[in-house]
Amino acid sequence: MATDVLVPTLGESITEATLGQWLKQPGEAVKADEPIASLETDKVSVEVPAPVAGVMGELVVAEGATVEVGAVIARIAAGAEAPTAATPAVENRTAVGQAEAAAPPEPAAAPAAYGNHGEAEEGGEGGGSPTLSPSVRRAVLESRVDPSRIKGTGKDGRITKDDVLLAAKAGQAEARVAAPAASAPQASTSSTSAVSDGRKEERVRMSRLRQTVARRLKEAQNTAAMLTTFNDVDMTAVMEARSKYKDLFEKKHGVRLGFMGFFVKAACMALRDVPSVNGSIEGEEIVYHDYADISVAVSAPNGLVVPVIRDAQTMSVAEIEKTIGDFGKRAKDGTLKMDEMKGGTFTISNGGVFGSLMSTPIINPPQSGVLGLHRIEERPVVRDGQVVVRPMMYLALSYDHRLIDGREAVTFLVSLKNAIEDPTRLLIDL
Known part of the structure; x- marks a missing residue:
């Protein structure tokens, strides 16, 4: 049985927002109240918590899309195992992520998966991956460090932006990872075009x-x-x-x-x-x-x-x-x-x-x-x-x-x- 994830009430007079980033992808386990997406409003970014524990199912809305309060943006399947026919993940790239994806990856060990808000799960069971807030994820992408090797100092052991910056300064070259690969087409927030003389231009959609x-x-x-x-x-x-x-x-x-x-x-x-x-x-x-x-x-x-x-x-x-x-x-x-x-x-x-x-x-x-x-x-x-x-x-x-x-x-x-x-x-x- 799947549970719908709805856009929460965003505040007085605010009726819509932009889906800024998916923090969880289909097939990943989620805990109740764990952030699974971030919304950009006229004033701040708002995290959308999971209404129940389970496994991420279908992502109904693409990153960059405008959503209204109360709209369904995703579904969470009950149980501990991933759905057999999960909907392909919506492409999870910000402008920073695209820039990283375009760059040649540095040699690294098997890259660790990461999301957007928390700490790495210890041990090899469950295949858990740390989740990070939008600002921390951006810092991870820019510094290209492996968040699973960073010890969080935030509340409940969550990784903070300062933790990422300290890890980058410490020169953890072996922990560097390439930017996450795209999963499926989506409404692009960034595009690059070549000019006749070989120079390039990049167009990035303005945030809300x-x-x-x-x-x-x-x-x-x-x-x-x-x-x-x-x-x-x-x-x-x-x-x-x-x-x-x-x-x-x-x-x-x-x-x-x-x-x-x-x-x-x-x-x-x-x-x-x-x-x-x-x-x-x-x-x-x-x-x-x-x-x-x-x-x-x-x-x-x-x-x-x-x-x-x-x-x-x-x-x-x-x-x-x-x-x-x-x-x-x-x-x-x-x-x-x-x-x-x-x-x-x-x-x-x-x-x-x-x-x-x-x-x-x-x-x-x-x-x-x-x-x-x-x-x-x-x-x-x-x-x-x-x-x-x-x-x-x-x-x-x-x-x-x-x-x-x-x-x-x-x-x-x-x-x-x-x-x-x-x-x-x-x-x-x-």
Whole structure:
């Protein structure tokens, strides 16, 4: 008897998704609640768990196809043995997988099978193979290491992306494997064509997340009267405080002391002083918020995502750092929840971690402001009539000029600058 696998409820107002990847193939044993597929929605990737234990049967939907909530995407056969006439597996290649398949395989021992989320089964019985999350699978394909030889450090012994990267750095050449071969034709997400002079072009279908980001950014440009104002900030005091207390901070709170905690705290104070930057326009009304839900841009395998720190104005620097660290880790693992990405009254985006010197960030509607942070760079500045070298950072505030005047934008940045250059203000609420 076969059990249908249905697309789960994906969240408020979300009715469809794209089937990003099959994590299990026909004939493979699955446990109840084990992830068997990943879905890409407008905001995050969602794993589809197996409703029952059994053996993967027919894959009804191909990777890259759009599916609606409640639709049947696969079937699981009860029992311990594979079905005698299993439907051929749908081709299980992402753009990365295709690139690997096109490359000449390196000499290796018999390649171990792998999937997408867990740890290798010990012993030779059952022919079990580890399953990995989408981000971990991508890391495995890129580094070409054998996941069955990696000891997972994640929950329940699951392999994490960091485990894969450490294994690759350790030079486990003997564990390298070729990318999985295609099983059957499917709706291709990537194609390569040759140009007349021998050069090649590759066309890759945009993910649903990237399509949504593109649409929302363009809507923001078309709707808001966007303007960007700049300032710079001397990071000397914050860097000295961080250097002095980082070890004690990590020992006490279990998280590293970064710069984002200071900036989020300073931004909350500046938002209180200039409430229009924390407001939004709804129709012909202006909505002012007496709370600060700060959206922070973090990097995920499929692009930037923006989870929200709720009521950041009530949190300590340590609580902010813990929250951001948790967001970053789960963004890489693809386990952020949709509710964690909703709302937000103001956004902070740190392009400095990628080396950006200056930028004009785009606001995230219906928000009216976004703060862009950039790299810290030593520059000559004048202090008390003397030219000295200081670690400086450019700040950029993009805002909706329909709601925020230039005077308010500049006042916000100056308030933020004062708090960062004199962190004592954060303690005594000045």
